[in-house]
Amino acid sequence: MKERIRSFVGGLEIDGVGFAAVSDYRSPLSPPLESIFPGARSIVVLVYKELGSCDSPDLHIAMNGRMDLMEFSRSCNYKLARHLERSFGARVMTVPASYPMAQNEETKGAVGQVSLRHAAVAAGLGAFGSNNLVVHPRLGCRAVFSAILTDLEISSDPPIGENPCTACGLCVQGCPAKALDAPGRTDVMKCVKNSMPYGLNGAVRFWSRYGEAASAERKAMLRDPNFWRLYQAGHIGPQYFCFTCMNVCPVGREAMA
Ligand code: B12
Ligand code: SF4
Ligand code: SF4
Numbered sequence: 001m002k003e004r005i006r007s008f009v010g011g012l013e014i015d016g017v018g019f020a021a022v023s024d025y026r027s028p029l030s031p032p033l034e035s036i037f038p039g040a041r042s043i044v045v046l047v048y049k050e051l052g053s054c055d056s057p058d059l060h061i062a063m064n065g066r067m068d069l070m071e072f073s074r075s076c077n078y079k080l081a082r083h084l085e086r087s088f089g090a091r092v093m094t095v096p097a098s099y100p101m102a103q104n105e106e107t108k109g110a111v112g113q114v115s116l117r118h119a120a121v122a123a124g125l126g127a128f129g130s131n132n133l134v135v136h137p138r139l140g141c142r143a144v145f146s147a148i149l150t151d152l153e154i155s156s157d158p159p160i161g162e163n164p165c166t167a168c169g170l171c172v173q174g175c176p177a178k179a180l181d182a183p184g185r186t187d188v189m190k191c192v193k194n195s196m197p198y199g200l201n202g203a204v205r206f207w208s209r210y211g212e213a214a215s216a217e218r219k220a221m222l223r224d225p226n227f228w229r230l231y232q233a234g235h236i237g238p239q240y241f242c243f244t245c246m247n248v249c250p251v252g253r254e255a256m257a
Contacts, residue, residue: 001088001152001154002019002154004087005017005019005044005080005083005084008080008083008087009046009076009080012076012079012080014046014047014048014076015047015048015049015138015139015143016046016047016125016136016138017044017045017046017047018044018045018047018120018123018124018125018157019042019043019044019045019123019154019155019156019157020042020043020045020119020122020123020124020156020157021041021042021122021153021154021155021156022040022041022042022043022149024122024156025043025118025119025122026118026122027114027115027118027119029107029111029115030111030112030113030114030115030118031102031111031113033114033149036093036113036114036149037091037093037149037151039091039151040093040149040150040151041150041151041152041153041154042149042150042151042152042153042154043095043114043119043122043123043147043148043149043150044080044084044123044147044148044150044154045116045119045120045123045125045145045146045147046073046076046077046080046145046146046147046148047120047125047136047139047143047144047145048069048072048073048076048143048144048145048146049139049142049143049144049255050065050066050069050139050142050143050144050243050246051065051068051069052065053065053066053068054066054142054243054246054247055243055247059241059242059243062240062243063239063240063241066144066240067236069097069144070096070097070098070144073096073097073144073146074096074097074146076146077094077095077096077146077147077148078094080148081093081094081148084148084150084152088152090150090151090152091150091151092148092149092150093148093149093150094146094147094148094149095112095113095114095116095119095146095147095148095149096146097116097144097145097146098112098238099237099238101113103200108188109200110188110192114147114149116145116146116147117132117133117134117145119145119147120134120136120143120145121134121159122156122159123156123157124156124157124158124159124160125143125145125157125160126143126160126164127159127160127163127164127165128163128165128184129141129163129164129165129171129249129251130165130167130169130171130172130180130183131171131172131175131180131186131245131246131249132180132184132185132186133171133245133246133249135163135164135165135249135251135252136164136252137160137164137252138252138255139252139255140164140249140250140251140252140253140255141171141245141246141247141249141251141252142246142247142249142252142253142255143252164251164252165251166250166251168250170248170249170250171244171245171248171249174244174245174248175191175244175245176194176242176244177190177191177193177194177195177242178190179191179194180245191242194241194242195240195241195242196238196239196240196241197229197241198229198230198232198233198239198241199233199238199239202230202233203230203233203234206221206226206227206230209221
């Protein structure tokens with residue numbers, strides 16, 4: 001079965017696929033998979049190379065590369081899910097690269113329904129690096145994941161042998177928000193403030209100020225580019241304005257094929 005799935009995935013021109021039995025997926029902060037998909041037995045994890053766009057000093061172009069990837073990953077998720085339904089009679093549910101996800105007090109909007117990093121590690125696609133990203137042996141940190149949950153019984157791929165992260169420290173030193181200083185933990189609030197300035201927190205800050213402002217100041221606020229960026233984010237969706245911990249990593253930097 002794995003070989004048939006691999007061959008289908010090869011035809012989609014995805015960079016790779018790995019398999020994890022649900023019993024090997026351990027993500028302490030994430031909801032139990034049983035609450036998402038009662039009877040789920042395996043996770044099929046797809047890996048995509050982040051485009052060279054992430055190196056652009058123009059962060060709109062950098063984000064556009066990610067948007068291309070996210071759109072492609074949606075269509076790959078759907079195609080593979082339908083293939084599993086048609087060819088194996090499987091029940092399937094897809095996991096997005098980023099959104100939608102639960103936004104509530106408990107998780108502060110920073111916990112996905114399925115942790116794709118823990119799933120990728122369980123599927124033998126990489127290991128956690130010093131930046132808390134999963135470092136893929138060929139693509140390094142420039143690896144983005146999506147997944148399909150299924151009731152098919154598939155054994156886990158073997159874990160990767162050596163961790164591709166060389167602990168060079170470039171990601172930790174390079175983080176402009178100093179969010180990676182504590183080993184094994186990203187300071188989510190520091191990261192979000194820098195990497196998603198026009199996300200939920202940015203919107204709350206703007207509208208709180210707006211609510212208290214006098215009429216003249218309100219007019220000025222609506223003419224300010226800060227508001228224009230929030231407006232854009234409101235209709236194109238969450239945007240990342242930092243790729244540093246991903247693009248400074250020397251592992252797999254030259255990978256093209
Ligand atoms: C919410 C979210 C965020 C939030 C919160 C991040 C966080 N701490 O979890 C914010 C907005 C801050 C964020 C930032 C980024 N994100 Co993000 N994010 C997600 C999302 C949607 C959910 C993550 C989640 O559930 N976290 C909660 C739980 C799982 O985290 P946790 O148990 O606390 O684990 C943390 C640590 O404990 C540590 N950790 C856990 N186990 C272990 C074990 C070892 C040995 C070590 C060393 C560390 C370690 O790693 C985690 C990092 O804080 C995922 C997609 C998904 N569905 O998985 C993408 C995802 C994790 N993000 C991704 C990326 C690339 C980024 C950014 C680079 C932004 C960008 N430009 O894309 C930064 C990187 C920040 C960083 N270096 O940690 C990729 C990672 C790809 C990869 N190769 O690993 C993912 C998987 C998206 C994808 N489809 O590929 N993200
Ligand atoms: S995305 Fe930027 S701010 Fe967030 S951890 Fe990575 S380098 Fe730091
Ligand atoms: S930049 Fe260096 S320390 Fe950071 S993940 Fe890559 S190899 Fe590891």
